[in-house]
Amino acid sequence: MGSDRKLAKFLGTSKASVYDYERVNRTLPESVFDKLADLTGYRPQFQALPENWGRVKGGKSRSKSELAAHLATVHGKALLATRNWHASMKREHLVQYYESQHAKFKAVAGYKFHAKRGHKVRNEFEKRFADCLYENGVDYEYEPRIDCDGRTFFPDFKIGNLLVECTAWRGCDKARKLAVKLAAFEESGYDAVVVVPHELRAFYKSIEPYLVSDFNQVVKLCPGSSAIPPRQVLCGTER
Numbered sequence: 001m002g003s004d005r006k007l008a009k010f011l012g013t014s015k016a017s018v019y020d021y022e023r024v025n026r027t028l029p030e031s032v033f034d035k036l037a038d039l040t041g042y043r044p045q046f047q048a049l050p051e052n053w054g055r056v057k058g059g060k061s062r063s064k065s066e067l068a069a070h071l072a073t074v075h076g077k078a079l080l081a082t083r084n085w086h087a088s089m090k091r092e093h094l095v096q097y098y099e100s101q102h103a104k105f106k107a108v109a110g111y112k113f114h115a116k117r118g119h120k121v122r123n124e125f126e127k128r129f130a131d132c133l134y135e136n137g138v139d140y141e142y143e144p145r146i147d148c149d150g151r152t153f154f155p156d157f158k159i160g161n162l163l164v165e166c167t168a169w170r171g172c173d174k175a176r177k178l179a180v181k182l183a184a185f186e187e188s189g190y191d192a193v194v195v196v197p198h199e200l201r202a203f204y205k206s207i208e209p210y211l212v213s214d215f216n217q218v219v220k221l222c223p224g225s226s227a228i229p230p231r232q233v234l235c236g237t238e239r
Helices: 004-011 015-022 030-040 059-092 094-109 124-135 172-187 198-210 215-221 230-234
Strands: 146-148 151-153 157-159 162-166 191-195
Touching: 004 015, 004 030, 030 059, 124 157, 124 162, 124 215, 146 172, 151 172, 162 172, 162 215, 172 191, 172 198, 191 198, 191 215
Parallel strands: 162 191
Antiparallel strands: 146 151, 157 162
């Protein structure tokens, strides 16, 4: 299922219960056992415990040991089934796979900010940027799927051939991840910029040539604009 939270939701129980089941701190109700068996396709034979099993000497320890072995088997089979599903989807339905995975990510991430064009975005900084594009009549795509030499990416914005990553993340690790994406974008023939707040530029020194802090600079790069040649901004000469 990917997480205890998702498994708890599937089983109709709490995360605390799942935690206890995994660590054999409590017995597994038959209803939960049935759901796990249906999920994994693995249904071992088991013997119902007598009503006084907890009062029989060694009963709890023996039952816990059997339950732990069962859960370990179920967990292993579930992991294998999940890996096989991912591999099969990537092999046979690549486009649908990445689109469904991205949709799940968006649902979990909780896109709560509403852009003026009517769609939801991840944070306030993306909303401000999207609204700037909208107010200037710029046609854009939000988090489109693009393929770069066998790899799939979802850049924050796509405006014609220009890909825009828009981030207000504090930390140099983000710059390292973006550098990989920027290289893939350019290898596939795209132009790319990274929009960051001016006060956070120090975190992104390693990709300085791609940085833009003024939304209007990106607007000028859009199709139909002749205000600034693209490479001038991409090389960081415009502030």
